[in-house]
Amino acid sequence: MSKTIIVSNRLPISLRHRNGRFEFKPSAGGLATGLGSIYKEGDNIWIGWPGNTVDDPEQRAEIILELHDLKMAPVFLSKEDVEEFYEGFSNETLWPAFHYFTQYMIYNPEHWEAYVRVNQKFCDAILKKAGPDDTIWIHDYQLLLLPQMLREVLPNATIAFFQHIPFPSYEIIRMIPWRKELLAGMCGADLIGFHTYDDMRHFLSAVGRINGLSSESGYIQAENRIINVDSFPMGIDYDKFAKQAKSKRTLSFVEEFGKQVEDQKLLLTIDRLDYSKGIPQRIQAFNQLLEQHKELHGKVSMIMIVVPSRDKVQSYKELKEEIDLLVGRINSEYSTLNWVPVHYFYRSFPFEELSAFYNMSDIALVTPLRDGMNLVCKEFVASKTDQTGVLILSEMAGASKELQDAILVNPNDRQGVVDAIFNALSMPLDEQIARMNSMQESLKKYDVFQWVKVFMDRLDHVKKKQEELTSKDVDTKVMNEIQASFKKAKKAILFLDYDGTLTGFHSDPQKAVPDDELRGIVKDLSELAQVVIISGRDKDTLGRWFEGQHIDMIAEHGVWVKKKEDKGDWELYAEVEDGWKDDIRKVMEYYVLRTPGAFIEEKHHSLVWHYRKVESGLGDLRMRELFSHLKYMARGHNLQVLEGNMVLEIKRPDINKGRAATAMMKGMEYDFILAIGDDWTDEDTFKAMPKNAYSIRVGYAYTQANFNIKSVKQVRQLLQKLTS
Ligand SMILES: O=P(O)(O)OC[C@H]1O[C@H](O[C@H]2O[C@H](CO)[C@@H](O)[C@H](O)[C@H]2O)[C@H](O)[C@@H](O)[C@@H]1O
Numbered sequence: 001m002s003k004t005i006i007v008s009n010r011l012p013i014s015l016r017h018r019n020g021r022f023e024f025k026p027s028a029g030g031l032a033t034g035l036g037s038i039y040k041e042g043d044n045i046w047i048g049w050p051g052n053t054v055d056d057p058e059q060r061a062e063i064i065l066e067l068h069d070l071k072m073a074p075v076f077l078s079k080e081d082v083e084e085f086y087e088g089f090s091n092e093t094l095w096p097a098f099h100y101f102t103q104y105m106i107y108n109p110e111h112w113e114a115y116v117r118v119n120q121k122f123c124d125a126i127l128k129k130a131g132p133d134d135t136i137w138i139h140d141y142q143l144l145l146l147p148q149m150l151r152e153v154l155p156n157a158t159i160a161f162f163q164h165i166p167f168p169s170y171e172i173i174r175m176i177p178w179r180k181e182l183l184a185g186m187c188g189a190d191l192i193g194f195h196t197y198d199d200m201r202h203f204l205s206a207v208g209r210i211n212g213l214s215s216e217s218g219y220i221q222a223e224n225r226i227i228n229v230d231s232f233p234m235g236i237d238y239d240k241f242a243k244q245a246k247s248k249r250t251l252s253f254v255e256e257f258g259k260q261v262e263d264q265k266l267l268l269t270i271d272r273l274d275y276s277k278g279i280p281q282r283i284q285a286f287n288q289l290l291e292q293h294k295e296l297h298g299k300v301s302m303i304m305i306v307v308p309s310r311d312k313v314q315s316y317k318e319l320k321e322e323i324d325l326l327v328g329r330i331n332s333e334y335s336t337l338n339w340v341p342v343h344y345f346y347r348s349f350p351f352e353e354l355s356a357f358y359n360m361s362d363i364a365l366v367t368p369l370r371d372g373m374n375l376v377c378k379e380f381v382a383s384k385t386d387q388t389g390v391l392i393l394s395e396m397a398g399a400s401k402e403l404q405d406a407i408l409v410n411p412n413d414r415q416g417v418v419d420a421i422f423n424a425l426s427m428p429l430d431e432q433i434a435r436m437n438s439m440q441e442s443l444k445k446y447d448v449f450q451w452v453k454v455f456m457d458r459l460d461h462v463k464k465k466q467e468e469l470t471s472k473d474v475d476t477k478v479m480n481e482i483q484a485s486f487k488k489a490k491k492a493i494l495f496l497d498y499d500g501t502l503t504g505f506h507s508d509p510q511k512a513v514p515d516d517e518l519r520g521i522v523k524d525l526s527e528l529a530q531v532v533i534i535s536g537r538d539k540d541t542l543g544r545w546f547e548g549q550h551i552d553m554i555a556e557h558g559v560w561v562k563k564k565e566d567k568g569d570w571e572l573y574a575e576v577e578d579g580w581k582d583d584i585r586k587v588m589e590y591y592v593l594r595t596p597g598a599f600i601e602e603k604h605h606s607l608v609w610h611y612r613k614v615e616s617g618l619g620d621l622r623m624r625e626l627f628s629h630l631k632y633m634a635r636g637h638n639l640q641v642l643e644g645n646m647v648l649e650i651k652r653p654d655i656n657k658g659r660a661a662t663a664m665m666k667g668m669e670y671d672f673i674l675a676i677g678d679d680w681t682d683e684d685t686f687k688a689m690p691k692n693a694y695s696i697r698v699g700y701a702y703t704q705a706n707f708n709i710k711s712v713k714q715v716r717q718l719l720q721k722l723t724s
Pocket residue numbers: 009010030140141164165234309310371372373374375
């Protein structure tokens with residue numbers, strides 16, 4: 001039986017020292033609740049750091065035992081690990097980078113080494129527990145290298161990754177010296193999830209530009225696998241918050257706290273201490289509200305809960321001082337004997353009390369400068385069981401994509417925040433209820449259990465899709481079968497595409513000349529079988545490159561043919577009418593002039609616009625534009641516009657490789673037929689092949705071919721095997 005392993009930097013417990021002993025406090029956090037349905041089942045387990053350093057081997061052994069009963073296994077971090085991996089690389093490089101606080105980023109090679117070392121430590125801990133077919137779900141930015149580390153040892157495992165914090169634009173990620181390694185680490189997963197569509201598109205663009213991995217509709221084409229990238233906005237345990245808000249215990253706290261603030265309007269803010277949460281900016285906005293609206297003095301106050309976090313990191317220490325100062329200033333300026341503007345708590349509260357704060361507050365002011373999701377705002381909404389109350393939410397929080405019925409604000413626009421508070425204070429009851437109702441409906445539906453389910457279902461789907469693709473893989477068994485069938489054959493024919501099949505791509509297409517190895521392969525094959533190079537290339541280039549070889553050639557997708565017995569003469573296979581070219585060439589030239597690096601290749605029956613050397617992104621953009629332009633023109637001329645590997649080609653639709661291959665085989669009887677190609681133009685060849693032919697597509701795209709093969713290197717291996 002395969003099992004599921006959850007991995008995160010922190011375990012869902014906290015380990016505390018008390019009188020020389022350790023004590024566990026289980027975490028009731030959103031993630032722990034959501035994943036409870038998984039890690040508590042069967043042999044499943046959660047692996048992570050217990051959140052404290054433990055050096056004594058006896059104590060470690062004790063902790064391992066106790067955690068075992070809770071279905072957890074610890075990864076112990078040393079003092080250095082905590083300083084360099086957790087505080088260092090995770091929270092002084094990745095955290096600020098991913099939240100767009102580049103001014104706080106530190107580039108320290110020792111921290112990077114520690115990051116690699118600790119990811120390896122997690123990997124080793126997992127390998128002690130994991131079997132080859134297990135599912136491993138890794139969480140968050142502290143463990144970006146882990147998916148690939150595991151993949152190397154467990155090639156068939158199901159590995160998923162979810163990032164809880166934002167994924168920034170390529171412009172930010174490129175600043176990190178180790179960006180390529182980090183992205184490659186993530187790509188060890190089968191499924192990579194983010195909270196929002198924006199995070200996901202940033203990731204896809206970075207992986208494309210930095211690691212050269214292209215993607216389509218959220219599927220990355222890695223060397224021998226597809227990886228799915230998608231958005232899964234995390235929810236909360238809605239019912240738990242709704243129920244708690246009405247519980248006796250919480251209501252008694254509401255009553256007790258209520259006595260102290262009397263009939264004041266309450267603004268609630270809850271965050272971990274973090275510069276990404278925009279706490280000073282929020283205090284300043286509140287200050288400005290009091291400055292501008294004297295009528296509110298004594299009538300409104302802010303309850304501000306700041307939960308201590310990462311207090312060893314310099315930027316967090318400074319932030320704490322700044323907040324203390326700002327709160328001191330506003331309270332000393334405005335307080336009266338019976339009114340304090342800001343009730344400030346630097347600590348965390350138990351769930352029942354937190355629920356009371358949510359329940360009794362009129363407004364939740366959630367204004368992070370950046371936040372992956374933000375659960376506090378969702379918890380506030382779920383706790384408002386009478387549907388009154390207003391949520392003011394930063395548009396920089398992932399949650400804002402779902403909670404469109406909140407008052408959305410830009411946290412950098414101080415006056416905007418002030419106005420939002422003022423409007424919230426006077427919002428009519430029916431509007432409050434309407435907004436709250438719509439937000440509650442959505443949060444109820446997409447709760448944390450639904451989040452887990454949707455994620456796991458998607459993981460299943462990707463694995464199935466991968467299986468479908470690899471089930472057609474040319475493995476050793478298939479290679480042997482093809483070889484045996486070739487050996488037996490009396491009359492064999494091989495259709496071999498050139499670019500992307502026999503040789504790799506070159507930034508200058510004219511430089512993709514056949515090397516000695518390839519010449520040797522083609523020569524050996526041509527002594528045993530009829531070899532046909534079937535290419536979109538022009539006849540002169542092909543003729544020059546394979547001069548002297550005893551092979552047949554089909555050029556320009558079937559316009560020209562040269563049989564080996566024809567010695568130097570190309571025969572026109574299809575009548576070409578090229579009166580259309582002048583108009584189309586003019587348009588293509590216009591796009592060349594606008595796009596540095598682009599160029600036109602002219603063939604007898606087609607025009608090709610190349611953008612391989614254009615700045616990435618710009619090339620795609622211009623190609624799309626040119627595509628729709630050409631499609632419009634093509635209608636009048638009976639032409640076909642086709643997208644290839646970094647090219648756009650326009651040609652007559654009735655000229656294609658399939659038609660040429662069929663013509664080549666006409667009237668002949670073959671007992672072995674093989675066709676290999678790598679792109680859409682080769683699909684025509686595959687479609688034209690008789691049932692008994694072997695057709696192979698290079699790469700793992702969907703295809704009409706009956707097999708897929710990994711790379712040009714493997715194509716050559718297969719061909720060498722045929723002649724050995
Ligand atoms: O482990 P710490 O250094 O003490 O930090 C606490 C956690 O903070 C981060 O939370 C994020 O996840 C939330 C749920 O997906 C999301 O709502 C929020 O926007 C994120 O900031 C962090 O991702 C965790 O790894 C930390 O453990």
